[in-house]
Amino acid sequence: MTASGETPRTVGVGLISVGWMGRLHSRAYSVLPFFYPELGIRTRLVAAADTAPAGREYAANVLGFERTFADYRDVLADPEVEVVSICAPNFLHAEIAVAAAEAGKPFWVEKPVGRSAIETAAVRDAAEKAGVPTTIGFNYRHVPAVEHARQLINEGTIGTITNVRGRFFGGFSSNPEDPFTWRFEREQSGSGVLNDLMGHLADLIHYLLGPIGSVTAVTGTYLTDRPGLKGTPHEGTRVPVQNEDYATMLIRFDDSAVAAGALGSLEASRIAVGPKSEYGFEIFGTEGSLRWEFERLNEIEIAIGRTGSHVGYTRVFADRSFPEYDRFQPSSGTGMGYDDLKVIEAKKFLVSATGGPAEGSNIADALASAQVLSAAEESAASSQWVTTPVVPGNTSNTKEKSA
Template identity: 30%
Template structure:
């Protein structure tokens, strides 16, 4: 089945990717893997990749296998041979690129956090809704097969009424005081530090698996206030030729939450957890059982059921690799043959292709991005007020 756009039936989904570094590489591989492993009705075509540094983006285009490159994102959006705009740039650029893409009739996929603030997220949601295009936020952990199994277990009532969610996302790449300044430490570019970068993921997982957020109270800290500028940094990273830059984001943010379903939650994000490289952990306790997931063991899910006989009760470790029973796994390898970080991006791309060609809703979309942003901002407000803050529930349609 082909999708119809501007009166022309297409045989490919033609992608323009803005950004070519870490996420650019991950998204590129996802489009290629989707074509190879998932056999979409309309394969992805890598039309143009975009970046400001011509030498680097030209090299990326050649290395990754893109047909062409651009140095101006507006030029990518203006092209008639592109259907999807994929945004893998720093957070301060998401709003303008997404709105321009929607106005041009392009489908939009953006990295998280979706925006710098709730105000911008609402504008982005309005633009894609008014344009009638598909829109998606790259919360890829939703597409880890073990998380899909956790969703199924909870939906089937196997852990009963949920009482607790405890989640953390721990990294250590800034624990060294000598680590240099990077764009992720500039509030004007990144919006926030560990909070928007890491808490955004566990907020989204909680919304996906359990419930919306009702109210929050938080605290944060910036442990090292200045970072040295690394030799060879770009002009954008330098300020008045000084040898260091102020760190204007949080290094760690922790918060408590009450969820709409009555459950209590605790959340922690830090880039100073020495020894933790990418430790994303979520534990959900209910009246009939519990589940535990840690991304550093992403092919496994722990599940405890109180309905087991007392002498057999305990956490069982489920290896989530069975093609017949575990979502997405039929595209990959025989049972017990593990998948990795990049595969969740492929699952995301495959779902996006299906949504576009079959004109189906896709999640997480820009409304999910807005809901996450509202939680992030409520925590920020709580840190300023030093008290509990309600999470805003309105979107642009309710204003």
């Protein structure tokens, strides 16, 4: 029984790849009813696939999946699997997502959906043709403080947007002696930090301020080779890195955007020494400014107006008045964490997959972000401004939607 006494609807879940993200998706499905009991949605962890035996053992013995397979196709063919999480390495996302769509299964896929905008568009086409709901692992947009920022922007509290700075600085690839993995290989990963971190940032900017209309970008690779991974043909050699460590771009917003007319700069690095996950934005308007940083995800700094005793930034803790916060914590100062964002994402996915509204990011948002990354790559190669083909993302903050 649900909290309101109704019989819950149990959804059969399939998982493809049991790494970090696979574990988090599974956890999110399992704890969802604790936080959203009124939805009446329960999940059953039916089938998981991983090529690694350790992944399959973990899925069966720890996560509680009923059956496991080495081949993801067995998960998609399982009649008791109604929805699928795709948490494989990048190069498999598009192939698996197209197969999921063709099997008629709604899917929640990790970013980046494709190694390029062309691959992402193929997934969009397959999902549209099959009519299956989709959700993308753009988790940062679910942070209550980020949602609060979007509300303030749409209410006009900071006036007309003039400019934005965004950055995502990670240090996870900063050690040149860390081995050469799929992330550094173009065929397996696509672009480097663009596809990995900048894609999140482009999505967040679309969500907060609307479609990016054109970009000019530069990129650089600084840790140019890495030791070959043990147990591979590269062991004992140094392997050239094939994609960029750092990228920066100037952006102009499209006329349809809430921030039409505004300018900005976005930066991403995977080799920053010091920053761990410095992911944030500063948004400036004619009446005020907002700034947020993932390493302090429960806080946002807000400056409104030019005069008065409290002029300047005020640090505000997320509280029950911020979207979704009260589902996780009863009061301000008791912070939410990264894993909670995946629970919110699971909720949006399962609501849309069971016939409810599509409130989260979907494949159109993934394509919108991928088009920006493609434009950035093109610009870095040509040293020219490149116009982004504007894809109306499901949740891009356009003037029309915010009106």
